[in-house]
Amino acid sequence: MTDKKAANSGAIRAVWKLLASVKLTIFILIALAAVSIIGTFVEQNKPIETYYQAYGQKWADIIMFLKFDSMYNSEWFSVMMLMLLVNIVACTYERFPSKWRSLLKKDKSFDPSMIDRLSTRRSFTLGKNTADTKSHILAVLKKKRYKFQEFKAGDGTVSIFAWKGLIGRFGSDITHVSLFVIILGAVIGSYWGYKDFRAVIVGETIRVPDVDFHLRLDKFWMEYYPSGQIKQYNSMLTVVEDGKDVLNKHIWVNEPLFHKGVRFYQSSYGTAWNMVEEIEISLKNIKTNEVSKSVNIKWGGSAEIPGTEYVARLSGYVSDFAFDEDSRTVYSKSGEVKNPAVQIDIYKEGDLISRPWLFFNFPGLIQAIPKTDHDLILTGFRNLPYSGLSITKDPGTNIVWIGSGIMGVGFYLAFFVFYKRIMVRIKPGSDAEVGIAGVINKNQLGFEKEFRILVETITGIEEDYDDDLEGP
Amino acid sequence: MEQPKVILSLMFFTMAFAFYAMTTLCYIGNWVFRKDWMGQTATIMSYIATFAMTMILIFRAAESGHAPFSNLYESMVLFIWCLNVGYLWMEYKYKIKVMGVFVMGIALLSMLAASLLPYRFKSVEPLNPALQSKWKWMINLFEPAGLQNYAIGWLDFHVFTTFVGYAAFAISFGVAIMYLLKVRNEEKGGGNFLVERFPKARILDELGYRGIIWGFPFLSIGIVTGAVWANYAWGTYWSWDPKETWSLITWFIYAAYLHARVTRGWRGKKAAYIAILGFLAIIFLYWGVSFILPGLHAYA
Numbered sequence A: 001m002t003d004k005k006a007a008n009s010g011a012i013r014a015v016w017k018l019l020a021s022v023k024l025t026i027f028i029l030i031a032l033a034a035v036s037i038i039g040t041f042v043e044q045n046k047p048i049e050t051y052y053q054a055y056g057q058k059w060a061d062i063i064m065f066l067k068f069d070s071m072y073n074s075e076w077f078s079v080m081m082l083m084l085l086v087n088i089v090a091c092t093y094e095r096f097p098s099k100w101r102s103l104l105k106k107d108k109s110f111d112p113s114m115i116d117r118l119s120t121r122r123s124f125t126l127g128k129n130t131a132d133t134k135s136h137i138l139a140v141l142k143k144k145r146y147k148f149q150e151f152k153a154g155d156g157t158v159s160i161f162a163w164k165g166l167i168g169r170f171g172s173d174i175t176h177v178s179l180f181v182i183i184l185g186a187v188i189g190s191y192w193g194y195k196d197f198r199a200v201i202v203g204e205t206i207r208v209p210d211v212d213f214h215l216r217l218d219k220f221w222m223e224y225y226p227s228g229q230i231k232q233y234n235s236m237l238t239v240v241e242d243g244k245d246v247l248n249k250h251i252w253v254n255e256p257l258f259h260k261g262v263r264f265y266q267s268s269y270g271t272a273w274n275m276v277e278e279i280e281i282s283l284k285n286i287k288t289n290e291v292s293k294s295v296n297i298k299w300g301g302s303a304e305i306p307g308t309e310y311v312a313r314l315s316g317y318v319s320d321f322a323f324d325e326d327s328r329t330v331y332s333k334s335g336e337v338k339n340p341a342v343q344i345d346i347y348k349e350g351d352l353i354s355r356p357w358l359f360f361n362f363p364g365l366i367q368a369i370p371k372t373d374h375d376l377i378l379t380g381f382r383n384l385p386y387s388g389l390s391i392t393k394d395p396g397t398n399i400v401w402i403g404s405g406i407m408g409v410g411f412y413l414a415f416f417v418f419y420k421r422i423m424v425r426i427k428p429g430s431d432a433e434v435g436i437a438g439v440i441n442k443n444q445l446g447f448e449k450e451f452r453i454l455v456e457t458i459t460g461i462e463e464d465y466d467d468d469l470e471g472p
Numbered sequence B: 001m002e003q004p005k006v007i008l009s010l011m012f013f014t015m016a017f018a019f020y021a022m023t024t025l026c027y028i029g030n031w032v033f034r035k036d037w038m039g040q041t042a043t044i045m046s047y048i049a050t051f052a053m054t055m056i057l058i059f060r061a062a063e064s065g066h067a068p069f070s071n072l073y074e075s076m077v078l079f080i081w082c083l084n085v086g087y088l089w090m091e092y093k094y095k096i097k098v099m100g101v102f103v104m105g106i107a108l109l110s111m112l113a114a115s116l117l118p119y120r121f122k123s124v125e126p127l128n129p130a131l132q133s134k135w136k137w138m139i140n141l142f143e144p145a146g147l148q149n150y151a152i153g154w155l156d157f158h159v160f161t162t163f164v165g166y167a168a169f170a171i172s173f174g175v176a177i178m179y180l181l182k183v184r185n186e187e188k189g190g191g192n193f194l195v196e197r198f199p200k201a202r203i204l205d206e207l208g209y210r211g212i213i214w215g216f217p218f219l220s221i222g223i224v225t226g227a228v229w230a231n232y233a234w235g236t237y238w239s240w241d242p243k244e245t246w247s248l249i250t251w252f253i254y255a256a257y258l259h260a261r262v263t264r265g266w267r268g269k270k271a272a273y274i275a276i277l278g279f280l281a282i283i284f285l286y287w288g289v290s291f292i293l294p295g296l297h298a299y300a
């Protein structure tokens, strides 16, 4: 029974050890790097047909099954990220408390015989007694901004522990914390943020999801290079709160409007498929083929047709005419201007007598005013451009930036602030013998030079050294 | 019809190319024949090459009116410039000229690659709307209303820091190869007199690490500033487009390197292999993604 328990806890211990190990970190990081490649070759978040066309039935099925089509949002990818977090937590829990304790402890006592075992060490005498030697060395250490603590042994041996850059040892911990903050921000964003797109026509006011204001497009225009290439597209936007205009901004690509946590980007443009600005129609006598003077009608407006008692009202537009037999409705097959058609309501003495569709490409296809000699033809129309606005809200963004800032601090401390330790032992006597050694856990090369200069400053004697690092 | 500035920048390119070839040869000569004058000549030529590269960047900037890294060719020039300045700084500090063979070798190969780029990657063209007003922010900074344009400045900063990172990684790539050669030679009990002239394995390991502790923060700043810009321009700071994903991939690899170095059994050789892998990923991030994968990034 106890054996089993021991074996059990042994197994748990082993799993915990694995979860807290840096080897697992290396493994997860390399694995994340490897699988992330897949999603850069398989296009992400496309309609299913795309994959069937590109890869064929069999491979597309596999891609769908493994969620390679949206892999960065897939459960298995999230699990891998989660593993990294678990790994950091376990690792931090396992080793950092003891690391902190040993770094932050007040009593820095050490075993002076350690000095003889370190490779970066020197021994010398200054020709002074123990007390004078000590105060001289302390003065140099102080000048080099070392903190220190001194110890005296029973036999009169004095030892000094000096250090600086202690905070550098916390760089890695701060980096690990920052990773948390960044991931937290990303998770918050994915839960409470959104991304939306609107095609807005000049003059239109749209509701903005989740917030208490509206947005109106006042103006939309394009700029061109002399070569005809599009240079820029622009929108003039107004924020409307409680029916009042509160903010006005000119936006273009890369220059968005930001209001109350929501961003509005100029992301595209196009022409409306269900509205036109204005049309031009003419009356045609089908007997004589005579076409009368044309008349313009604005969207939603009406006009008298000259020389007749007809009044025409512009009531509909589609850019790519199609008719659905089942619901008997007209719709636009695409957003492009392929088969433009307008619907006209024709009144005679106040009575609606006909509602024909007029085709720009096929004049006279259906007679506009049946049982008469008259037909209407669509001779021109002016498209209504729309401004494509992306609307995004991501409340996690600032947390991500804060996390990135913390990471910067962590990197600075981890990579550029080195924890340096100097240990000194001064034997008792009138010509006191000094042993001094230094320890650093990275940047050994730089430290060796610094240590040499330190010793030179103490002894006042320049060392004979070879700084040629090449070859044996 | 080419403009005079283009001709000047092409002239400096040719000059730099020649000097990279010569400096590499001199570094090799210094390595093989151990002649001091060769080493000194190599260093001088390397300074001249840096000067020529600086001139290209200046002429490009003057001509296009924006920061001189808006297409693949210009970014290559920037990369080589960073690589060279980084190397010269290291040579000044550590005085290890054999490293020049490898690092200037990489610079020379990069020059070759840049010169082989198709013309459309070299020409100075009007920027597409997404890259507009890249440089204007500097002027606008002094106007009260221009603060929002400041975000566009992130883009220049993003490109620049990224390339400092790439250059640092290139150096540690070269050093990692030297380290592996050195260790292999030691394991065989020596024998290769050329490899024996490399610094001690311990020193190479340390220098490789120093390259990466510069590269890693700069790559990270590059990723974050890129994200800041994307957030500003596209509305999301992260959209997993291939370029972004690949920069994260390289970031993962170098994070693995850092942890390999603090793990017993992974230090040394395995860490060096990871550094090599990391730089291969950088090459793909830089060239492969632009040529092979679809994405939002208009250039490197």
Ligand code: HEM
Pocket (backbone or CB within 6 Å): A020, A021, A022, A025, A084, A085, A087, A088, A091, A092, A099, A169, A171, A172, A175, A176, A179, A411, A414, A415, B255, B258, B259, B261, B262
């Ligand atoms: C992407 C994720 C991670 C990043 C960016 C990261 C970053 C860092 C950095 C920058 C250092 C300092 C390295 C150096 O000084 O050379 C470091 C050290 C370290 N990391 Fe991580 N880390 C990550 C994940 C992890 C995980 C999951 C663990 C869990 C085992 C871990 C454990 C350690 C340890 C033990 C050290 C050495 C600490 C020390 O020197 O006292 N790291 N990390």
